[in-house]
Amino acid sequence: MRTSLFAPLQLAATAFLLAQGIVASPILDRRATCTHGVWRCNDSGSALQQCSYNAAGSLDWIDISVCPSNTVCSLAVYGCVAGVPSKPSTTTAAKTTTSAAVVTTTSKPVATTGQPPVTTSQPPSSSVVPAPPLPAVKKVIYIDNTAGALTGANLAVPGYADNDYNIVIIGFWLDQGPWDSAVSWVNLEPAVRQSYINAYHSAGKRVLVAAFGAAEWPTSANVNPVDSANKLAAFVKQYGLDGADIDWEDNNSLQAGTGEAWLISFQRQLRSLLPSPQYTITHAPQAPYFIGNTNIYPNGGYLAIDKAVGSTIDFYNIQFYNQGPSTRYDTCTTLLSVSGGDWPGTSVFEMSAKGIPLDKIVIGKPITSAGAANTGTMAVGDLAACLREAKGKGWHAGVFGWQFTLDPSGSWIKQLSGSL
Incomplete structure (x- = not known):
């Protein structure tokens, strides 16, 4: 966060990196099939997950929100919505809707508006x-x-x-x-x-x-x-x-x-x-x-x-x-x-x-x-x-x-x- 410099040489170096397509964002790091920062609904549609580091320091799918009864995960709202889980479909790199219950992997959460979705994050x-x-x-x-x-x-x-x-x-x-x-x-x-x-x-x-x-x-x-x-x-x-x-x-x-x-x-x-x-x-x-x-x-x-x-x-x-x-x-x-x-x-x-x-x-x-x-x-x-x-x-x-x-x-x- 706090290491940005204003010196001309630093700005010139940054501009060069951007011109080469090198982005200084760790969230874009790609590792195996679990890419850090990627969001998905799990196969059953019961949880919103993100690829992140677990306690052992390895990339893994981490449950971010576990959906309560009568709700399912949806990337359309970045959380849980009313519905009943249905059979999951094969996930792909592109965002496609398979049913009201299960949405496939996307590279980032979709923007939401208004009130947050139903989640179990708060007691x-x-x-x-x-x-x-x-x-x-x-x-x-x-x-x-x-x-x-x-x-x-x-x-x-x-x-x-x-x-x-x-x-x-x-x-x-x-x-x-x-x-x-x-x-x-x-x-x-x-x-x-x-x-x-x-x-x-x-x-x-x-x-x-x-x-x-x-x-x-x-x-x-x-x-x-x-x-x-x-x-x-x-x-x-x-x-x-x-x-x-x-x-x-x-x-x-x-x-x-x-x-x-x-x-x-x-x-x-x-x-x-x-x-x-x-x-x-x-x-x-x-x-x-x-x-x-x-x-x-x-x-x-x-x-x-x-x-x-x-x-x-x-x-x-x-x-x-x-x-x-x-x-x-x-x-x-x-x-x-x-x-x-x-x-x-x-x-x-x-x-x-x-x-x-x-x-x-x-x-x-x-x-x-x-x-x-x-x-x-x-x-x-x-x-x-x-x-x-x-x-x-x-x-x-x-x-x-x-x-x-x-x-x-x-x-x-x-x-x-x-x-x-």
Whole structure:
């Protein structure tokens, strides 16, 4: 997610790879007959399955939703619908409908609209602890690199891993299905997953899923934004999540002037399906996306996106790191007031002066240098001093840390909490 660079050589290399048809998305990896990320209904039509890694680290068909009585699996709605199973037919690589009960394998789930299908992913509503209100000061943590690890400690669940974080973001959802820690979330037994949700909520925490990241460039891949938003909303609802974080890092599209319209359309559709305040929708742009230089981003970058749909975005988890040696964001000056270098005008208060609400600018940092590809890491004491300075000037949005595996004890956020 957090290793995209803006250096010209990196962009040139990326463009070359795309021109050669090489896509940096692990979801497209093909292995044997079970291709990672592919969805299907099982032979009896009783379960929706996805090809994913099992606990032994091997690709296998994993039950995502087991259909209750009088319902059957259908890829037409990416879940279970009313019906009675019939005899299965031979599956093929192409999507064909064989009956109301059984649908053959497809390379990705079909977009859904409206309410999610009938599933057994959630227990009865009487066992559900409602989500807490969105906190004024956000203490956000991303969870990644835990695929196959299903313990509460790996997922920062209160009671297993106590800490001060109040928003947990699980990475990642891709347009073709869950990846990495989102696979762990999907593979939890429904009762266990709900117990984790209840623990988050009881402790005043919301839990979201991060979409896209550095692994998927949906705009460059010509993914339909409305269809993609439909699928993400269905995933959020099916797996009991409190919303989604849009970690869109399709740099080439933004430079080409096509990214803004894609994201605006995507956000409008997603918010229509995940209404506020029940659901939280955040975005995680890299700080240079707010530069406002039309020679770099001809259609305005995230300033244009905020103008069009900013009122429907709860806040921004802004990546103040990995932007090369000239704009490091690693002093209070470059982080808060004068960013300088290749990306001038992209510090916290410079963004605010351009119209981005100060209470929506969440400062994102790698927890240690192991979480950064190059620059932007700060000693926790130095970062705390900058947060106090920003707070004294009216900022109070909060921070995010990348990522939880670098702060399993919660010491990083504990040291920062007193400065927020």
